[in-house]
Amino acid sequence: MSKLADLSAAGTAVWLDFVDRKFLEAGGLKTLVEQDGLTGVTSNPSIFEKAMGHGDAYDGTLAEFDSKHPDAATIDRYEHLAIQDIKAAAETLRPVYDRLDAKDGYVSLEVSPYIADDTDATIAEARKLWDAVDRPNLMIKIPGTLAGGPAISATIAAGISVNVTLLFSLEAYQRVADAYATGLEERVRHGQPIDRIASVASFFVSRIDATIDKEIDRRVKEGDSQSDTLKSVRGKVAIANAKVAYAWYQDFIASERWQALAAKGAQPQRLLWASTGVKDTAYPDTLYIDQLIGPDTVNTMPPKTMDAFRERGTIAPTLTDDIAGARRVLAEVERLGLDLGTVTGRLVEEGVASFATAFDDLLGAIARKQPATA
Structure with a gap:
């Protein structure tokens, strides 16, 4: 058994x-499922831009x-390519989905970043x-913007599993x-089943530290009187933030509201750790990965990070370790004026903008691949 398993x-x-x-056709995903116990795949505009825009x-x-649809819009050409890949990944993961009775085995496909602030369009x-x-083991990725909230509820109520991104x-x-x-409760009111609907809430972790650490380094370099304390929280904010979120999750699934849904077969919305490649x-x-291990969670990793953990990762129940210490870190961050609330708000905006830019680049690359009849 591998360390990832x-x-x-x-x-x-x-x-x-x-x-x-090429990775899918070569059986790379199937190998990860068989050898490492992989149970899911995520995609986003940046990933598709790298895959489709080059080579x-x-x-x-x-x-x-193009030979069949010579007048197709660029967005339709992109969706045709993306949907083929997502279908192929879903087929590879379908045995996992069946074995785990719809609790895992999902592949995620994101709505356009251009409509992140448009509920109805989403x-x-x-x-x-x-x-x-x-495919039943598809999750639709919807950004966790203010407009995304009601879109998530409506999509879940329609019986569609959702990966909430950019949290x-x-x-x-x-x-x-x-x-x-709310989406599950809507289905219950209409007498519809909820036991095979899944969701994950994707926290982007490394970007928080990258932003906070940059501010810490600036203040330390300028001789801030709080330099020692600033350095003591460097690289600890994202993990502390994630641990506190998981503690809230544990309280939520113990609540009467959630237990009423669980009694009808509802699956908990697992916390997913994204942006897990270290930037420093x-x-x-x-x-x-090492510091965010706990029940009912997901860690989605780029291949390089997956290789690193396979070789030298450590496994321990770290996510619930020293929650009081995590709260102290966040309290220090507030006392030091690092303004985590403003940072996280800006990161959502930057994340949407980054995906939109990648989408621009992706569509541009596809547009330059002229239709066969041109």
């Missing part, structure tokens, strides 16, 4: 933050599509993508958890 046994499911046509792996499929696109992929703060996560429960070489490259 041991991680899954400890309660943290292993997902791959990567999709690529020729998708050219044959695109040429065939709901409509979630339904369109769900119908196009037509950074406890407050945003609490809104998302409420949205998930001063930290261990497995930091955001």
